[in-house]
Amino acid sequence: MxxxxxxxxxNWKMFKTRDDALAFIYQVNTKVPAIEEVETILFVSPxxxxxxxxxxxxxxxxxxxxxxxxxxxxxxxxxxxNMLTNIGTTHVLIGxxxxxxxxxxxxxxxxxxxxxAHAHKLTPTICVGESLETREAGKTNEFVRNQIKKAFKGxxxxxxxxxxxxxxxxxxxxxxKTATPQDANDTIKSIRQTxxxxxxxxxxxxxxxxxxxxxxxxxxxxxxxESDIDGALVGGASLNPQSxxxxxxxxxx
Ligand code: PGA
Numbered sequence: 001m002x003x004x005x006x007x008x009x010x011n012w013k014m015f016k017t018r019d020d021a022l023a024f025i026y027q028v029n030t031k032v033p034a035i036e037e038v039e040t041i042l043f044v045s046p047x048x049x050x051x052x053x054x055x056x057x058x059x060x061x062x063x064x065x066x067x068x069x070x071x072x073x074x075x076x077x078x079x080x081x082n083m084l085t086n087i088g089t090t091h092v093l094i095g096x097x098x099x100x101x102x103x104x105x106x107x108x109x110x111x112x113x114x115x116x117a118h119a120h121k122l123t124p125t126i127c128v129g130e131s132l133e134t135r136e137a138g139k140t141n142e143f144v145r146n147q148i149k150k151a152f153k154g155x156x157x158x159x160x161x162x163x164x165x166x167x168x169x170x171x172x173x174x175x176x177k178t179a180t181p182q183d184a185n186d187t188i189k190s191i192r193q194t195x196x197x198x199x200x201x202x203x204x205x206x207x208x209x210x211x212x213x214x215x216x217x218x219x220x221x222x223x224x225x226e227s228d229i230d231g232a233l234v235g236g237a238s239l240n241p242q243s244x245x246x247x248x249x250x251x252x253x
Contacts, residue, residue, distance in 0.1 A: 006224065006251040007164055007208050007231035009041040009125060010238025011065065011093065021048045022055070027241040029057045038231075038251040041125070042238070043093045046079050053088045063091030063125070066099060069112035081120035092117050094126045095151065097170045107150035114151055118159040125164040125233065126151050127212070128191070132171035140169075141190040148194045157203050160195065165209045166233040167191060172213025174235060178223075184211045185226035192228055217246035224251060 016024070021044060032040045041061040044052055052062045068078040084092060094117060095110035110126060117124040128147040130140045144167065152160060167188050169179050179187075188209045196204035211223050212233030223229050231251060237243045 003205065004208050004230045005036065005039055007039045007041065007125075007210055008244075008248045008251050009043060009063075009093075009164075009166070009210065009231070009233045010244055011043045011096070011212075011233055011235045012045065012239060013065070013098070013235060014045065015239055016045070016048075018048055018051060021045075021052060024241050024244075025052055025055050025060075028245055029055065029060055031245055032057075032059045032248055033252050035059050038248055040248050041091050043091070043125075049084070049089055050087045061091050062089070063093060063123075064089055065093050065096070067092050067094070067113060067117065067122075069109060069116040071116075081116045081122055085120050085122060089122065091123045091125065094124050096127045097129055097168060097173060101170075107147055110147075110151050111153050114163065115154055118155065118162070123162055123164065125166055125210070127166045127168050127233070129168040129170050129173075129213070135169065135171065140187055144187055144191060145194045148191055149198070152195070152198055157199050160199050160203050161206045163207060165191060165195075165207060166212045167209060168212035168233060174214070176214050178214045178219055179211070181222045181226050181229070184223060185228050188226075188228040215247070217243050217250065220247050220250045221253070 041063050043063045043065045046064055056062050064084050067081050068075050094113045099105045114124055128144050130143045134143045172179055191209055192204050208230040210231040210233045211229050215232040215234045216237040
C-alpha cells in the first residue's frame with residue numbers, strides 16, 4: 001500500500017488539435033478512477049484549456065504546461081497565473097526540461113513561477129532532472145538536489161506539501177530509454193532527503209514525487225513498485241486514450 005496517493009500526469013506538449021483533444025476527453029472522462037485512488041492530470045495546450053476544463057468530470061484534472069511568474073505586464077505571448085485561474089485552471093507544470101532547454105528557463109525563474117503558482121492557489125508540478133553528461137560524470141544526485149533547493153527557495157511548508165515534483169532525466173525523455181526502476185528510485189530518494197533537510201520528514205513524506213521519461217503501459221508497474229516513486233509524468237504514451245487509461249489503471253493496483 002502506497003503512503004501517498006499516486007499521480008498520473010499526461011504532458012501533451014505541442015500535440016493534438018482541438019478536435020483530437022475533445023475526442024480524448026470524451027473517451028477517458030468517466031473511465032478514470034476516483035481521485036482518492038489516483039490523481040489524474042492532463043497538461044494541455046493553453047488554447048484548449050477552457051474547452052477541456054468545461055468538460056472535465058470530477059476525477060480528471062486539466063492543467064497548463066507553463067505560466068509566467070509576473071502578475072501582468074509587457075510579456076508578449078505569455079500567460080499569467082491569474083489568467084489561468086480566471087478560466088478555472090487548477091494545475092500547472094513548471095520547469096519542464098524542454099522549457100529549460102529551448103526557452104531559457106533557469107532555476108531562478110522556476111522558483112519565481114513556483115512562488116507565483118502558490119500565491120494563486122494553483123497546484124504546481126515542478127520538473128527536475130539531469131543530462132546524460134551529468135549522469136555519466138556521477139553527479140546526478142548533486143545536480144538534482146541543487147535544482148530542488150533552488151526551486152523551493154521561499155516556499156512555505158504548507159505550500160511545499162501541495163507541490164508535486166517530477167524527476168525526469170533528460171536523456172530518458174522521448175528517447176525510449178527509461179532509467180531502471182532502482183536508479184529512478186535512488187534519485188527520487190535523494191530528492192526526498194533534500195526536501196526533508198529543508199522542511200522535516202512530516203513534510204517530505206507527504207510530497208508526491210513522480211518519475212518521467214519514456215514511461216509506457218509496459219514499464220509503469222515496475223516503476224510504481226518502488227518505495228519512493230509516487231506516479232509518473234508521461235509524454236508520448238499519454239497521447240492515446242487507451243494507453244493513458246492503462247497507465248492510470250496500473251497506478252490503482
Ligand atoms: P516521454 O516524455 O514520456 O515522451 O518520454 C515525458 C515528458 O517529457 O514529460
